[in-house]
Amino acid sequence: MMAITQIRKTSRKYHKWLMTLLALQFVVWSVTGTYMVFFDIHYIHGDTLVNNRQDKIDPQQLTYPLHNVLQRYPKAKDISLGLYLEQVVYRFSLGPDNIMLDARTGQRIAALSRQQAAVAAKFYYAGNGEVASIELLTEHAPFELNPKALPAWRVNFTDLGDPAIYVSAETGLLVAKRHNFWRLFDWMFRFHVMDHNDGKDIDNLLLFLCSVLGLISTMFGLVLLYFSLSRPKRALRAKP
Amino acid sequence: MKWARKIHKWASLIVSLQFLIWLGTGLYFNLMDHHKAAGYTYKAEHSPAPAWHELSLLEPADVLAQHEASATLTLISLANKPYYLLNHQRGLYAHFANLYSLIDATNGQAITVDAEFARVLAQTSYSGPGAVASTTLMQPPIADFLKQQNPLWQVNFADEINTSVYIEAQSGRLVGHSDEHKRLADFFLKLHFMDYANTGSFNNVLMMFFAIAALGLCGSGLIWTIVLARRGFVRRSPG
Numbered sequence: 001m002m003a004i005t006q007i008r009k010t011s012r013k014y015h016k017w018l019m020t021l022l023a024l025q026f027v028v029w030s031v032t033g034t035y036m037v038f039f040d041i042h043y044i045h046g047d048t049l050v051n052n053r054q055d056k057i058d059p060q061q062l063t064y065p066l067h068n069v070l071q072r073y074p075k076a077k078d079i080s081l082g083l084y085l086e087q088v089v090y091r092f093s094l095g096p097d098n099i100m101l102d103a104r105t106g107q108r109i110a111a112l113s114r115q116q117a118a119v120a121a122k123f124y125y126a127g128n129g130e131v132a133s134i135e136l137l138t139e140h141a142p143f144e145l146n147p148k149a150l151p152a153w154r155v156n157f158t159d160l161g162d163p164a165i166y167v168s169a170e171t172g173l174l175v176a177k178r179h180n181f182w183r184l185f186d187w188m189f190r191f192h193v194m195d196h197n198d199g200k201d202i203d204n205l206l207l208f209l210c211s212v213l214g215l216i217s218t219m220f221g222l223v224l225l226y227f228s229l230s231r232p233k234r235a236l237r238a239k240p
Numbered sequence: 241m242k243w244a245r246k247i248h249k250w251a252s253l254i255v256s257l258q259f260l261i262w263l264g265t266g267l268y269f270n271l272m273d274h275h276k277a278a279g280y281t282y283k284a285e286h287s288p289a290p291a292w293h294e295l296s297l298l299e300p301a302d303v304l305a306q307h308e309a310s311a312t313l314t315l316i317s318l319a320n321k322p323y324y325l326l327n328h329q330r331g332l333y334a335h336f337a338n339l340y341s342l343i344d345a346t347n348g349q350a351i352t353v354d355a356e357f358a359r360v361l362a363q364t365s366y367s368g369p370g371a372v373a374s375t376t377l378m379q380p381p382i383a384d385f386l387k388q389q390n391p392l393w394q395v396n397f398a399d400e401i402n403t404s405v406y407i408e409a410q411s412g413r414l415v416g417h418s419d420e421h422k423r424l425a426d427f428f429l430k431l432h433f434m435d436y437a438n439t440g441s442f443n444n445v446l447m448m449f450f451a452i453a454a455l456g457l458c459g460s461g462l463i464w465t466i467v468l469a470r471r472g473f474v475r476r477s478p479g
Contacts, residue, residue: 056309070293
């Protein structure tokens with residue numbers, strides 16, 4: 001009987017002290033976890049922000065042969081044919097640069113202007129809002145854009161969640177779609193894995209310590225739950 | 241305070257075992273070898289792209305004219321041979337449903353990735369000691385890659401970690417490798433996400449219900465802690 005009382009006392013003591021230390025992180029885990037599971041991940045990814053148009057290449061428009069492209073740019077890699085708005089284009093990479101050529105004439109298409117970026121973003125965007133602002137990103141990518149996608153135009157729209165459509169300045173391709181629900185999710189994830197910088201280092205020491213102590217504390221909590229559930233019975237029995 | 245304790249008790253009854261699972265699997269993700277967990281143990285380096293200008297390739301205009309309308313045409317290299325990949329129905333991502341044709345870029349022949357070709361492609365991506373043990377065409381959902389929505393060839397290698405290499409059947413694209421390390425990490429992810437129906441996602445009703453219970457447990461626990469702290473931990477809480 002003494003031993004059981006001791007187990008209970010010890011469990012309560014350690015559960016209490018460990019959780020005093022960890023309470024905030026446990027709240028953070030449950031709040032961030034709840035946010036992440038309640039929002040559909042495809043919605044978070046911004047899949048509903050874009051229309052994923054299926055426009056097809058008209059081979060008639062393709063009068064500049066690939067042969068000529070390869071003679072002009074023998075080091076071209078990642079070669080593809082597709083559309084830029086309604087125009088058939090070659091796209092390829094050349095060292096660090098991405099090149100776009102008009103597939104009718106072979107003429108190189110210059111980097112997108114601010115106005116062209118707005119047109120392209122509206123072409124990809126599925127919402128009804130207006131363009132709120134446009135910004136060219138060349139050196140530093142914001143946290144929501146892969147630096148590999150630079151240079152890119154960020155086109156912000158006036159809709160729920162402040163959506164941003166990112167269009168490559170070189171290729172005119174859609175490179176990212178973000179809204180506040182994604183931004184919040186990313187923030188939540190970083191707090192969930194306790195990497196308060198960029199969420200990439202899930203193997204950080206802080207998370208390790210909190211998980212280990214949290215596990216121990218939860219086991220003590222389970223002991224307390226057992227006693228809490230079995231108490232009424234014993235209380236009944238103890239009555240004269 | 242009384243209701244906080246009540247919530248704490250009943251929420252813990254629902255969620256406490258899952259809490260051990262969340263913490264235990266979380267600890268595993270914290271400690272695991274991420275390279276191994278991604279199935280990269282026997283992943284070979286990418287072979288460099290060929291010098292395209294030295295090959296005699298058919299003109300894309302002719303290829304496109306002979307097939308169903310395409311949104312994109314991409315020049316790709318599979319096992320050191322050039323192909324045109326035509327995308328007729330584009331998914332937003334490669335792992336979403338797509339409709340492709342694969343065309344030999346030297347003679348215009350439409351190619352079906354058969355078991356033999358899948359084996360060759362898998363071998364170029366494999367750096368381990370095993371030989372091919374079996375090759376199976378699988379329809380989604382596929383346990384090792386639940387997010388993939390297109391049919392995949394599973395090429396199994398006889399090695400100590402049971403490596404499977406997945407090749408997309410329509411396009412010949414390497415989807416990835418899986419092995420015992422990745423399967424274990426996937427299993428822990430499934431436990432962490434409570435994805436007991438194998439959907440490959442954490443957006444499920446069970447998870448949402450437990451998330452709310454966890455919120456109740458942690459919220460009431462926080463209130464309890466604050467109340468105890470304000471009492472300065474002096475008075476011992478009753479029974």
